[in-house]
Amino acid sequence: MDIYSLILQAVQKYIRDNYEFELDANALQIQKTRKEFEGDLTLVVFPMLRITRKSPEQTGEEIGTYLADSCAEIDTFNVIKGFLNLSISQSFWLQKLQDITTDGDHGSRSASKDAPVYVVEYSSPNTNKPLHLGHIRNNLIGYSISEILKANGFNVQKVNLVNDRGIHICKSMLAWQKWGNQETPESTGKKGDHLVGDYYVRFDQEYKSQVQGLVRDGVPEEQAGKEAPLILEAQEMLRRWEARDPEVTSLWKQMNSWVYEGFDSTYERLGVSFDKIYYESDTYKLGRSIVMEGLEKGILYRKEDGSIWADLTGEGLDQKLLLRSDGTSVYMTQDLGTAHQRFAEFNFYTHVYVVGNEQNYHFQVLASILKKLGYAWAERLVHLSYGMVELPSGKMKSREGTVVDADDLMDEMSDTAKSMSDELGKLDGFSKEERSDIFTTVGLGALKYFILKVDPKKNMTFDPVESVDFNGHTGPFIQYTYARIRSVLRKAAENGLIPGVENRQDLNPKEIDLIKRIYFFPEIVSDAGQDLNPSVIANYCYELAKEFNQFYHDYSIMNAEGENIKKFRLLLSEVVVRTIATGMGLLGIDVPERM
């Protein structure tokens, strides 16, 4: 039993015996004692005043006395205003430290086969553009939240739905056909996704100049946009694609394969992965049968022109089109079908969609239609909506060339790690490969941490200058702390010192603080899982690293007097190191053995 429930039950018993009142445990709050006060855990007594009909101080004294007498774990207490501060015994903390040492997976349960399934959809790229900073946030959040859910004991299926069809894809295909001179990633040395992205840009340029030409000839702008030969050609190409024209299909397959190669390498560098990849070219027709079924049941309705709609005005939303008058489907129709298909496939408990907040309305509508159609699981669809990434200069705009490319950014981060390392004279005796591995780890650590430490739902500012700062509240700070502790542990091992708990009765406050922090790690993991918020873990890792750094400075390990103290601190270090590694692992950030 954990310490919270232990105290809560004791308090409940006390109130029951003395006041004949059954206290609701949820009404009580136990929190960690603020560091300026003495004690480890604090019980807020205000909610109980109604029952005791005594002053906060009296109530605190009363309960404190009872707890100190009846619970072996509680040594002493003090009452300040309405706060009952409880000091937990050293032997309790020592015991916990030992439990954690023997328990191999502190804060990370493994899933049993019958645990609930979480499907997490994230990334969802377009095949006409390389990945950029916004995708990076999506990928990092999606991957991290999957790891966090796994650590909470759930079965997780990471899935990716690739948008590989539609008019925008035809645009890059058409541009390549016209101006590509049979270029390939091999012939140009370009990454496949960048090559295709370049042709998408090329299309846009040529299209615009055509429109301008028409406008100069006196055609109204709106009409010019619709009549420019290029856009007509692209539309024709889409029709041919849908008719499975062999030439178009083969070009489409060719160019997509380049893009996937490019994406795969970016994903690999980022360290994210998927259990299953879906393609819209396979799924875009899904959902029609669901819509027809809804129509038969009278849940949906047909307009005079034959189009089919959902009326959501009762939910405070609008009318939503589901099948056009020509019978073709829209994006929403596909998502209805995809959700249905995924439930059939995974029998999921929850389906998490990691998608930017610009689609909040879409997901509101999606869930609402599925509920109307009577699917029980629709209640458990979750839109993990994250905010936009902005630059200090404002929004990223592809037109102004201010989009930060994912591959370039990763290159830049490891370059910075390299130059900073060289400047500091670190890693002098290392091989080229080792050095390059460390630069990658540190550069990526900086990038990932910078993004993940922010609450997903908030918009964030990405300052390229600040993000390559490796001091302060950053990933490299945590990585550095990790590497240093590992170094201490290595050195101790060389000297034959074995970590262990022996004869410690005089723990100092910082030692207890560290044990406490580690003890509560599983609680943090569980919070992060419930809120679907990796930043909880990120901030925890930083706090732990920072606290260890201070500890390390004030109470040195290698020079501590007395072998027992050294051994104990080594054990503590080992547990800290393990917890940091686990926490950073949940964020998808590697920790280096040396740096």
Next chain:
RNA sequence: GGCUCCAUAGUUCAAGGGAUAGAAUAAAAGUUUCCUAAACUUUAGAUCCAGGUUCGAGUCCUGGUGGAGCUACCA
């Protein structure tokens, strides 16, 4: 117009309705016979405005102000 989200030190981020609102960074000063100075220590600075609920509000409610997004027979 309607709907959703956001608003905290100069700046970037924290704070499950709880105590004196925490960090980092920028600024100033200090700490290397010792395990990695990418570290540590000290000093200064903030809850958009007006009401309300509560023993207690950055947090919940109402109304403003400011910012972002959505509101296509696009995806």
